Amino acid sequence: xxxxxxxxxxxxxxxxxxxxxxxxxxxxxxxGFEGASLDDLTEAMGISRPSLYRAFGNKEDLFYKALERYTxxxxxxxxxxxxxxxxxxxxxxxxxxxxxxxxxxxxPTGCLGVQGALATGDESRQVRDxxxxxxxDGIAHLTRRFQQAVDAGDLPPSTDPHLLALYLRTVANxxxxxxxxxxxxxxxxxxxxxxxxxxxxx
Amino acid sequence: xxxxxxxxxxxxxxxxxxxxxxxxxxxxxxxGFEGASLDDLTEAMGISRPSLYRAFGNKEDLFYKALERYTxxxxxxxxxxxxxxxxxxxxxxxxxxxxxxxxxxxxPTGCLGVQGALATGDESRQVRDxxxxxxxDGIAHLTRRFQQAVDAGDLPPSTDPHLLALYLRTVANxxxxxxxxxxxxxxxxxxxxxxxxxxxxx
DNA sequence: CCCCTTCGGTACCGATCGGTACGGATGTGC
DNA sequence: GCACATCCGTACCGATCGGTACCGAAGGGG
Numbered sequence: 129x130x131x132x133x134x135x136x137x138x139x140x141x142x143x144x145x146x147x148x149x150x151x152x153x154x155x156x157x158x159x160g161f162e163g164a165s166l167d168d169l170t171e172a173m174g175i176s177r178p179s180l181y182r183a184f185g186n187k188e189d190l191f192y193k194a195l196e197r198y199t200x201x202x203x204x205x206x207x208x209x210x211x212x213x214x215x216x217x218x219x220x221x222x223x224x225x226x227x228x229x230x231x232x233x234x235x236p237t238g239c240l241g242v243q244g245a246l247a248t249g250d251e252s253r254q255v256r257d258x259x260x261x262x263x264x265d266g267i268a269h270l271t272r273r274f275q276q277a278v279d280a281g282d283l284p285p286s287t288d289p290h291l292l293a294l295y296l297r298t299v300a301n302x303x304x305x306x307x308x309x310x311x312x313x314x315x316x317x318x319x320x321x322x323x324x325x326x327x328x329x330x
Numbered sequence: 331x332x333x334x335x336x337x338x339x340x341x342x343x344x345x346x347x348x349x350x351x352x353x354x355x356x357x358x359x360x361x362g363f364e365g366a367s368l369d370d371l372t373e374a375m376g377i378s379r380p381s382l383y384r385a386f387g388n389k390e391d392l393f394y395k396a397l398e399r400y401t402x403x404x405x406x407x408x409x410x411x412x413x414x415x416x417x418x419x420x421x422x423x424x425x426x427x428x429x430x431x432x433x434x435x436x437x438p439t440g441c442l443g444v445q446g447a448l449a450t451g452d453e454s455r456q457v458r459d460x461x462x463x464x465x466x467d468g469i470a471h472l473t474r475r476f477q478q479a480v481d482a483g484d485l486p487p488s489t490d491p492h493l494l495a496l497y498l499r500t501v502a503n504x505x506x507x508x509x510x511x512x513x514x515x516x517x518x519x520x521x522x523x524x525x526x527x528x529x530x531x532x
Numbered sequence: 533c534c535c536c537t538t539c540g541g542t543a544c545c546g547a548t549c550g551g552t553a554c555g556g557a558t559g560t561g562c
Numbered sequence: 563g564c565a566c567a568t569c570c571g572t573a574c575c576g577a578t579c580g581g582t583a584c585c586g587a588a589g590g591g592g
Contacts, residue, residue: 138538139588162364163451166580176541178582183539187580238449242507247445249365260511288520294513295521302504305444309462311496318490319497325528340568341558368550378571380552385569389550 145183146197148173152184153194153202158236161191161245161255191244191255195262198240202229210269215277216327219296222270223320226300230307231316238308241266242301263301267293287328299323347385348399350375354386355396355404360438363393363447363457393446393457397464400442404431412471417479418529421498424472425522428502432509433518440510443468444503465503469495489530501525 151172155164166187170177184190205225212218230238241263245256270293277283283292303316311319353374357366368389372379386392407427414420432440443465447458472495479485485494505518513521 137590141539158449159451160449163449163454165451243449246448246507246510247360247362247365249361249367252365263511291520291524294508294517295524298504298508298521299501301507302500305448305503305507306500308448309465315496318493319500322493322497322528323525326524339560343569
């Protein structure tokens with residue numbers, strides 16, 4: 129027996145909720161949480177304002193759901209990068225993936241997790257803090273991965289895994305800012321490779 | 331004979347315009363251009379709304395003047411760094427100065443030139459572009475400085491000065507983002523030193 | 533077939549946004 | 563001391579903000 133989706137009573141939704149969420153991601157990504165107005169969002173999502181509120185709660189909840197979808201979709205390279213066999217391969221995959229995701233043709237430049245809400249007014253402080261937590265989560269994953277590498281002898285025993293993780297995210301954040309400023313993919317790939325030049329080797 | 335300031339006719343201004351500008355810098359720095367409301371600004375500056383408009387034009391002009399004052403004040407380390415004798419000393423001074431300025435106790439964390447307006451709504455696009463130009467100006471200065479270093483034999487002849495400049499600003503931007511996320515000064519100094527480890531040497 | 537639930541959109545809410553009209557106050561130049 | 567220029571702040575402007583009340587439409591369960 130399958131446990132199907134719970135009985136969908138009432139009038140069915142006339143739009144694809146995931147597709148609408150994808151559109152919202154693009155708006156938040158290019159304009160930031162505060163810069164994205166409900167008119168911007170509803171127009172891009174192709175739905176009315178009350179539909180948005182019924183489906184997603186409010187603007188803040190919509191942002192969180194958009195961030196979640198962004199994480200599982202456009203930044204899924206990150207999870208794959210963690211599975212690389214060596215720490216250097218992890219670092220390379222993270223930075224190359226960052227460059228590619230931040231300079232994807234047809235999509236906004238930069239990274240939603242950085243420019244979504246870096247500095248905000250008081251009302252949006254929770255959103256800003258959520259993005260801080262999002263970035264810290266990435267650091268935590270990298271730290272654990274590099275600790276593994278140290279334990280496995282893939283990195284010198286004296287290595288500080290947290291420092292390496294922080295370094296990697298710092299460069300990734302910088303790449304995101306530069307991408308949002310118009311730097312090209314080839315330029316940023318060179319920058320990424322330069323940053324990887326200081327990776328500790330046995 | 332001194333050419334004194336032109337005859338100040340009319341009722342004299344009752345507040346120090348530079349001090350008010352310093353307060354505005356702090357507001358824009360911590361909340362960003364869009365997140366800083368006129369009420370935030372006037373309250374922090376200790377002046378009324380019409381006084382602000384008489385003295386500074388409008389919110390956008392005020393931001394540009396605040397950015398200028400920020401550049402000449404809190405980021406003056408950058409101009410000094412360019413005068414360092416070697417390219418590596420320049421790079422070190424830039425990154426260390428970035429870390430210090432971005433984690434100054436009692437001041438907002440991060441960098442006004444990054445978080446002032448990274449992603450904005452349509453109305454603030456000019457401000458965003460102005461900050462892009464601000465960051466590109468830094469890259470241009472660094473590029474010229476590193477070209478000098480190549481010409482002077484301080485860097486290998488095969489070095490790409492623009493790539494080094496872009497790399498440096500990328501790391502600096504990343505440091506600014508991490509500082510705004512709460513990373514500590516000692517942590518970020520280690521990150522900066524790690525980034526300097528890949529600096530090309532003769 | 534009717535009830536119930538959820539969806540749809542129009543039209544509205546109070547609050548806040550950036551910006552200004554205006555009248556009183558305070559200085560300099562004649 | 564009088565005209566003039568600039569400053570001061572109160573009180574206001576239209577526009578836009580995020581959010582919602584309302585009612586007709588569209589489906590499932592009895």
